[in-house]
Amino acid sequence: MSGDYSHNDSQIDSGSRYNDSHKHKEKYKEKEHKHKEHKKDKDRDKSKYSNSEHKDYSEKKHKDKEKERLKHKDGSSDKPKDKYKDKEKRKEEKLYDGRLKKEKENGFASPLHVKSEPESDDFYLSPKSLKRERDDDDSEYKPKKMKVENEDKSEKKAKKRKQEDENTKTKKKTKDKKGEVADGKKKAKKEPEEKWKWWEEERYTDGVKWKFLEHKGPVFAPPYEPLPEHVRFYYDGKPMRLSPEAEEVATFFAKMLDHEYTTKDVFRKNFFKDWRKEMTSEEKGKITDLNKCNFTEMHEYFKAQSEARKQMSKEEKQKIKEENERILQEYGFCIMDNHRERIANFRIEPPGLFRGRGDHPKMGMLKRRIRPEDIIINCSKDSKQPKPPPGTKWKEVRHDNKVTWLVSWTENIQGSIKYIMLNPSSRIKGEKDWQKYETARRLKSCVDRLRAQYREDWKSKEMKIRQRAVALYFIDKLALRAGNEKEEGETADTVGCCSLRVEHITLHPEKDGQEFVVEFDFLGKDSIRYYNKVPVEKRVFKNLQLFMENKQPEDDLFDRLNTTILNKHLQELMDGLTAKVFRTYNASITLQQQLKELTTADENIPAKILSYNRANRAVAILCNHQRAPPKTFEKSMQNLQTKIDAKKEQLADAKRQLKSAKADHRVCKDEKSKKAMEAKKKAVQRIEEQLMKLEVQATDREENKQIALGTSKLNYLDPRISVAWCKKWGVPIEKIYNKTQREKFAWAIDMADEDFEF
DNA sequence: CCTAGCACTTAGTACGACAGAT
DNA sequence: ATCTGTCGTACTAAGTGCTAGG
Numbered sequence: 022m023s024g025d026y027s028h029n030d031s032q033i034d035s036g037s038r039y040n041d042s043h044k045h046k047e048k049y050k051e052k053e054h055k056h057k058e059h060k061k062d063k064d065r066d067k068s069k070y071s072n073s074e075h076k077d078y079s080e081k082k083h084k085d086k087e088k089e090r091l092k093h094k095d096g097s098s099d100k101p102k103d104k105y106k107d108k109e110k111r112k113e114e115k116l117y118d119g120r121l122k123k124e125k126e127n128g129f130a131s132p133l134h135v136k137s138e139p140e141s142d143d144f145y146l147s148p149k150s151l152k153r154e155r156d157d158d159d160s161e162y163k164p165k166k167m168k169v170e171n172e173d174k175s176e177k178k179a180k181k182r183k184q185e186d187e188n189t190k191t192k193k194k195t196k197d198k199k200g201e202v203a204d205g206k207k208k209a210k211k212e213p214e215e216k217w218k219w220w221e222e223e224r225y226t227d228g229v230k231w232k233f234l235e236h237k238g239p240v241f242a243p244p245y246e247p248l249p250e251h252v253r254f255y256y257d258g259k260p261m262r263l264s265p266e267a268e269e270v271a272t273f274f275a276k277m278l279d280h281e282y283t284t285k286d287v288f289r290k291n292f293f294k295d296w297r298k299e300m301t302s303e304e305k306g307k308i309t310d311l312n313k314c315n316f317t318e319m320h321e322y323f324k325a326q327s328e329a330r331k332q333m334s335k336e337e338k339q340k341i342k343e344e345n346e347r348i349l350q351e352y353g354f355c356i357m358d359n360h361r362e363r364i365a366n367f368r369i370e371p372p373g374l375f376r377g378r379g380d381h382p383k384m385g386m387l388k389r390r391i392r393p394e395d396i397i398i399n400c401s402k403d404s405k406q407p408k409p410p411p412g413t414k415w416k417e418v419r420h421d422n423k424v425t426w427l428v429s430w431t432e433n434i435q436g437s438i439k440y441i442m443l444n445p446s447s448r449i450k451g452e453k454d455w456q457k458y459e460t461a462r463r464l465k466s467c468v469d470r471l472r473a474q475y476r477e478d479w480k481s482k483e484m485k486i487r488q489r490a491v492a493l494y495f496i497d498k499l500a501l502r503a504g505n506e507k508e509e510g511e512t513a514d515t516v517g518c519c520s521l522r523v524e525h526i527t528l529h530p531e532k533d534g535q536e537f538v539v540e541f542d543f544l545g546k547d548s549i550r551y552y553n554k555v556p557v558e559k560r561v562f563k564n565l566q567l568f569m570e571n572k573q574p575e576d577d578l579f580d581r582l583n584t585t586i587l588n589k590h591l592q593e594l595m596d597g598l599t600a601k602v603f604r605t606y607n608a609s610i611t612l613q614q615q616l617k618e619l620t621t622a623d624e625n626i627p628a629k630i631l632s633y634n635r636a637n638r639a640v641a642i643l644c645n646h647q648r649a650p651p652k653t654f655e656k657s658m659q660n661l662q663t664k665i666d667a668k669k670e671q672l673a674d675a676k677r678q679l680k681s682a683k684a685d686h687r688v689c690k691d692e693k694s695k696k697a698m699e700a701k702k703k704a705v706q707r708i709e710e711q712l713m714k715l716e717v718q719a720t721d722r723e724e725n726k727q728i729a730l731g732t733s734k735l736n737y738l739d740p741r742i743s744v745a746w747c748k749k750w751g752v753p754i755e756k757i758y759n760k761t762q763r764e765k766f767a768w769a770i771d772m773a774d775e776d777f778e779f
Numbered sequence: 780c781c782t783a784g785c786a787c788t789t790a791g792t793a794c795g796a797c798a799g800a801t
Numbered sequence: 802a803t804c805t806g807t808c809g810t811a812c813t814a815a816g817t818g819c820t821a822g823g
Contacts, residue, residue: 342796366811366812366813368811375814376813377815378790378792378814424787426786426787434814435814436784437785437814438784439813442787450787453787453788454788502789502816502817503817504817507815507816512814512815515816517816546789546791546816548815549791584818585781585818588817588818599817600817601818646790648791648792653805653806653807656806657805657806660806731791732789732790732791736788736790737789759808760809761810
């Protein structure tokens, strides 16, 4: 069941959508300021309506949350695995509820794999480590102890385990070979033969994220290196030496000189204000006008530097690469519950000028340098704590295993907290990702009921409910984001569904031959423009008219609604349901549907991949994932066309040759001419194939001009759909997912078979 | 309730490495 | 071998959604 309305008509083929958000931003500037004055209207209005039928939401639900975590294996395609043998595990198993236990009895146990753990430190990876410690009575998880413990185990047991280990391994190997022939040779080198399959283990259920965490802390930005003497800054035409502090900030600006940013008033104003804060009083007295500042020498210097970097010899480059690798090995990994896991961003953000997206009021402000004293370290008590650089201290070291981050600091632009967390390939991120798709799949099974309900609610006599129902309809049909409120003046003026304002939609009782058309035009996340004309049901249309009555353009469309109210409602309809689940659900179901529709059995692999990309594109369009057309787009498109033309010529030529060969053969009828003819035939075929490949490539690229496929692939599409599709049609998974993506989706690649249904 | 703060996911872009063309 | 275009990755901003505390 794909109960998926008519996304495709309204979105995919929509010629009316245009993507050049930047061109149209100007228009929003004026609006932005106006709406602020009216912002308070919502609060005022609220008291106008009676709260009579106000529902009393009980808090019951939240307890059930944890249950849901356990559920997530239910819907997936489980494969039988080796039976459990480890006694210790058995014991632990009893701590879990029946459902889980049953699963395990089905043979969903993790194989033993310790020895081959990727490049891991033996110390932590004693054979027992095949499983995370879950006993809650003792949260002090001690690796050392474990190792000892393990060595103390009876020989018999150890041998037995070892044997099993071998068994699993051989099994695996065969399987791997089947699956990834292409990888074979690389693997032989360094790569471990087996990766940890965390998805075959049970999960924490109590909000605990880990039991053991050890890491080396962050890598700080390199200290500032003052400019050489000959590179000068000029004020009012005269050279001027700056103090190191002021100079550093000046270089930030100088580096951005050919960027459009530096011409914007807000940017310049913010920059100048913050720059002056870094100046000595003497400098402050002198430098009073940014327009009199000349950074060009600095700018040239940095350009030359980056040029020099490009011109470096192979050896130098190699050296840098090695150094980076060393840092990566040292700081880029942590030990979390017996496994060495990759950290996503172990480098602290360097200082610089804040580059907000869109019309950001804070663009150009100085993002200050982060020092060890700003840093909070999170790790387990019994781990080797990271050391701050000599002569410095951490702000704090804490041991909070209810969160996943390793390092945090507070950023000075918005005052928000930044984190260092693990890579998407890690267990902790992967589990969450998997869970997300399982929630979306649960939505699939009740979306019909839900849709029926909100349609019913369009008729409600309560304004609040009607607004909620219409908003939900948009979120479902158009995959709009929830639209939290934002603090004014702190960020660019962007909106989502609940925060839509009257000025963002236009109602057309009739437009382009369609009835009840709503025209959306607003800036969404990252100030990306959403423009769409959608025919809606009459009832929705009438409701919108009602919501807009007596309102100013700057007023909220849904004045009785916000994301909290909406999500509370959704939570009651389905456990774990929030507005964003609809995006995941609709994206994934659309992919599945489109793949079904577009893939044909007799196409070759490139054509199949084009079909996949088209399905992917349908989703990207639905979710409004845009990109700036690549700078080189036109040119590379032309080049491709040239190639195609050349190929066509070649084909025509080959065809002529074939024709004459045929004629020859008809005359001679000997072996030789027959062979010649067949050779020509083959040549034609080959060229035809090449031509087709090129043409496919051209189509694909053209259609992709300003659509970004990456975001949906990475965040919205259940990877099991893609894996199943690849298996079904014999498309190598490498054609769909690159290495990083395969690492992120290892769980899906391992567990989905060709009949996986989202 | 309401808000602020926190944790975590989702987002586009800049840039360098690398592969394929010349 | 050099050039050029593509791709992968790092980076970090900007969302969502929950919760604690007034």
